Amino acid sequence: MINFISRIVFMLGVKKRNPSFLDSYSNLLKTDYAEQSEIIQIQRSRLKDLLVFANNHSSFYKDRFDQVGLNFNRDFDPFEYLRLIDTVTKSELISENERIHTIKNYQFKKLFFSETSGSSGEPLTFWKNEEWDSINRASIARGMSWYGVNLWDRNGYFWGYSFSFLGRLKTSLLDFLQNRFRLFSYYDNDIDKFVKKAKKAKYIHGYSSMIYEVAKKLTADGTMLKNLKLVKGTSEKIYDHYQDAATKAFGQKIVSEYGSAEAGIIAFECPHGSMHINEENCIVEVVESKIVVTNLASFSFPIIRYELGDYISLSDTKCKCGRSHKIINEVLGRVGKSIVGKNGSSYPSLTLYYIFKVLALDYGVVLNYKAEQHVVGKLKFLLDREITDKELVLINEVSKSYFSDALEIEIIPNVLIHDKKKKLKDFESYI
């Protein structure tokens, strides 16, 4: 009965806020098991629409398309055109913000304001057309349906701090409409309250590092939550040790949802562990190991060939679940500043991923790490446990095989590597 009411409340809210949600959702369910050829047809038609629209209404893209001589005749091949267009970065989305937007040249029925943090501290702000917002929600809803979970089911949320009274009031109302409760802090008392409510929930979701903290607390208290159908992690890399903790505390791993505010929902992990790309709504390319994404619903603020800033790899295998949507094999890490060695040498931060992968796979040395660089030619590895002399030698040897003598490695064992106030980054440069 309570769930029935939640569903009604949710549907009424959705109808008002996201009128095209239900259509988007039912379309996505129809193509859930579509053949790759059908998916490509959908992409072709939507990409064509987006490119023509951007050409007509965004002065930024119009210039870009003109530069490479794109001519939008009736039979143009949108995939061929896409390859010719330069990639766009987050700093361009910020600096060219007004010229990218189409909202001055086209009257959208409804727009949502969106704000997300930029790497240099300057936020990226933009307007999302209603369809874009609805398609995002529908993509999440489809992923959740793979686990027998509905958006309106009772859920616990690890996100969002709001300290003003009005802010909290607004948050409480939004939470009520979405049948949601949330964790506001890491104080034991708050976690206990959250867990009490989570015992009656269908799913929990949010930052994976927060899920990890709660999982550890549960295990330390000797509690296991067996009632959840889905534990969904967003926005951060899900480390192996997070998964171990989640398995102990919830009897299941954290399911990964991959995307960002500007790029949209890019992939959702299926029950067979594959991160299927949300191909009806985005086109993913890999250029020099980096993800480049085109958001097919982004008409108000077109996102075309966007360098999201992650290193990824794609998989060619067909998933046992039967879906033919392409699969992201792994998100390898953030594209950040390079590691700077002696004599002007430099290494992508992705090198760290390989070093610690070799240590784990070839030598059985599994380490949770964070690397920091404060001085050229020197690199600090912060590790969250004690290490043996033998491990110390191995870390140095494997590092040397990648950096040769360009970097001196300093190892600092037994430190807390995760600052709870920030997202965990595996490499931080202070140069």
Ligand SMILES: [Zn+2]
């Ligand atoms: Zn699958």
